[in-house]
Amino acid sequence: VRNCFIKKGTGATTSSYGVFFRYVNSSVIYNNSINTSGESDTAIYLISSNFNNITFNNITTTGLGANGISLDTANEFNLIHANNITTRNTGGTGINILIANSHNNITYNHVNTTASSADGMLLQSNGTNVSYNTIIALGTLSRAAYIFASSNNSVFNNTFATTATQTYGLRMFTAPDNDILSNSITTEGNDSLAVTLENDSNRNYFALNRVATIANVSHGIFISDSMHNHFRDMSVNASNTSSWDWRVVYGG
Numbered sequence: 001v002r003n004c005f006i007k008k009g010t011g012a013t014t015s016s017y018g019v020f021f022r023y024v025n026s027s028v029i030y031n032n033s034i035n036t037s038g039e040s041d042t043a044i045y046l047i048s049s050n051f052n053n054i055t056f057n058n059i060t061t062t063g064l065g066a067n068g069i070s071l072d073t074a075n076e077f078n079l080i081h082a083n084n085i086t087t088r089n090t091g092g093t094g095i096n097i098l099i100a101n102s103h104n105n106i107t108y109n110h111v112n113t114t115a116s117s118a119d120g121m122l123l124q125s126n127g128t129n130v131s132y133n134t135i136i137a138l139g140t141l142s143r144a145a146y147i148f149a150s151s152n153n154s155v156f157n158n159t160f161a162t163t164a165t166q167t168y169g170l171r172m173f174t175a176p177d178n179d180i181l182s183n184s185i186t187t188e189g190n191d192s193l194a195v196t197l198e199n200d201s202n203r204n205y206f207a208l209n210r211v212a213t214i215a216n217v218s219h220g221i222f223i224s225d226s227m228h229n230h231f232r233d234m235s236v237n238a239s240n241t242s243s244w245d246w247r248v249v250y251g252g
Contacts, residue, residue, distance in 0.1 A: 001027075006034045006043075014039040014063070021049040029054045039064040042096075043085075047072040055081045065091040068111070071125075073100040082108045093119045094135065099149075101125035111135040118142045120160070123150050130155045136163070140189070143168040147175040156181040165189035169211070172201040182208040190215040194238070197226040206231045213238040220245045 006018045018034040021027070024046070034043040034057060043059040045067075046052065059068045068085035070093075071078065085094040094111035097104065102125060111120045111133065119142065120135035130145075130153065137144045144160035146168070147153065160169045160183060169185040171193070172178070185194050194211045197204065211220045211234065220236040223229065223246075236245045 001032060002030045004032045006032060008036045008038060008041060014041065016041050017045045018043040019045070021046045021052065024049045024052065026051045028052070029057060031056045033058045034060075036061045036066055037063050038066070040066060042067040042070045044069045045072065046070070046075050046078065048074040050076045050078065053079045053081070054083065055079065057083045059083060059085045060088065061086070061092055062088045064089045067092070067096045068094045070096040070098065071101050071104060072098050075101045076103050078104045080104065080106045080109060083110075085109065085111045087113045087118055088115060090115045090139075091117050093122050095121045097121075097123045097125050097128060099124050102127040105129045106133060107131050109133045113137045113139060113142055115139045116141050116164075119146050120144045121146065123147045123153060125150055126152045128153045130158060132157050134159045136161045137167060138163050140164040141166050143171050145170045147172045147178065149174045151175065151177040153178045154181070155179065155183065157183065159184045161186045161188070162192060163188045165191055167192045168196060169194040171196045171198070172204065173198045174200050176200065176202040176204065178204045180204060180206045180209060184210045186212045186214065187218055188214045190217055192218045193222045194218070194220050196222045196224070197229060198224045199226070201226040202228050204229045206234060208233050209235070211236045213243055214240065216241040216243060218243045219247045221247070223248045225249070
């Protein structure tokens, strides 16, 4: 699929797809403009598809809970590279990697979410490489990057940023044994958390990350009920009112 303009019609149903791959291997989705407008739409959707390249696409979603690029189950060795993705409604997700995927590469993408309760990237699979991406969440209650129930991922040289209140730069929940290296993670709104490790996010390795919160009642690194994490050569700055560089909580 190359050099196409794909737009969902105004009369189409919800949960529609711009490009849909099932059991498709060694194919290319390249240099397309894809716009979706319906609730729970997905611009590019893969299931049980391997060794595909998704590169240089411009994607915009405006529907409630819509996804830019979504890998459903049983996708391996796919490349998601140098795409521009914008979600403009509540609950949108820029890049959505669901369970039972592995060995996929997410590199050099630019993701913007502009509404509330959105995720720039949601990662629920193991063994994923996430590198050199810029992911910015502009709405309240949003997360630039969310690693959920996922392990053995390598996350390095990314920029994760949020600008509104009650947001997360990088949230990790039940996410053990990941490498988080050389990332820039920033929150700018009040009552926000730059990095969190929650609910048995154990044995993660953090090194050379730059972590900052710029507003009040915000924390650089927040650890809750998670153990044996290793931090090395970190820059952590949370200098505003009622903000802590580090906060550790056990037992709730």
